[in-house]
């Protein structure tokens with residue numbers, strides 16, 4: 001269990017983290033979200049014991065991060081933002097070095113290194129200096145370093161940043177496969193990542209908590225949650241629906257230049273409305289190919305929570 005308890009962190013006049021509290025239990029993969037500058041990296045550095053809190057604190061298991069830094073570092077793997085590393089060291093050298101610092105016996109170390117090198121596809125760069133590696137490889141070396149001692153707690157600061165789509169997917173799969181007994185906190189600004197990987201999301205804004213909920217519960221706050229979504233074979237003009245009672249709002253989305261989707265807000269959910277919508281569509285020669293209930297849009301909820309009026313006035 002990780003408990004972030006009334007945590008604040010200032011940098012001179014800047015308040016990066018402002019009275020932030022949340023907790024994460026074993027088996028959870030927490031998505032840690034917020035716009036640039038919201039305080040994600042600062043919070044993760046404090047959790048990982050790389051930065052002292054200005055006020056409040058963090059407990060991991062029975063340990064206070066500030067009072068028992070070594071015990072905490074044994075429990076924890078940390079991928080820093082940007083995955084910095086010594087430029088002239090090789091991934092092999094870095095992993096060896098980390099294993100020595102962590103006091104791993106050679107037998108355990110070699111098997112573990114082999115496993116991670118395969119899992120993260122590092123064979124071809126193992127003996128090349130870090131400075132010569134692409135961002136994607138550097139990040140995966142960073143992940144290998146964080147995972148080396150099979151820690152119970154993983155703090156990953158934007159682990160998929162700089163990866164191509166296939167590599168992103170591999171890292172997501174890896175994170176998902178890890179999670180069963182671990183605690184994972186992963187910061188990201190990619191909302192599909194939260195949907196794909198996370199069991200819960202904490203959203204911060206200007207260092208303060210603005211949401212702590214499951215991805216589904218967050219999506220349910222969207223205006224479009226429960227809306228009827230229709231996919232048509234071709235576009236129609238919105239005024240086709242003029243005068244139908246209960247069609248509160250409409251939006252067309254051009255997907256790949258082919259599919260058209262219309263959303264009718266939840267005010268319109270109900271048999272008579274959908275019947276009348278269908279009549280109009282039939283009359284205009286635009287048959288419905290499919291329809292479904294919309295689960296809501298996480299991007300919209302995120303935007304409202306992080307761009308809207310400050311939380312204390314909301």
Ligand SMILES: Nc1ncnc2c1ncn2[C@@H]1O[C@H](COP(=O)(O)OP(=O)(O)O)[C@@H](O)[C@H]1O
Nearest residue numbers: 011014016034035036037038039040041042043
């Ligand atoms: N070492 C530092 N010195 C001064 N200000 C900092 C330092 N680190 C972070 N900040 C400031 O703290 C705020 C939060 O930054 P950060 O934690 O990096 O946010 P995020 O990771 O969400 O983008 C920003 O305003 C940033 O400029």
Ligand SMILES: [Mg+2]
Nearest residue numbers: 040041042081
């Ligand atoms: Mg950051």
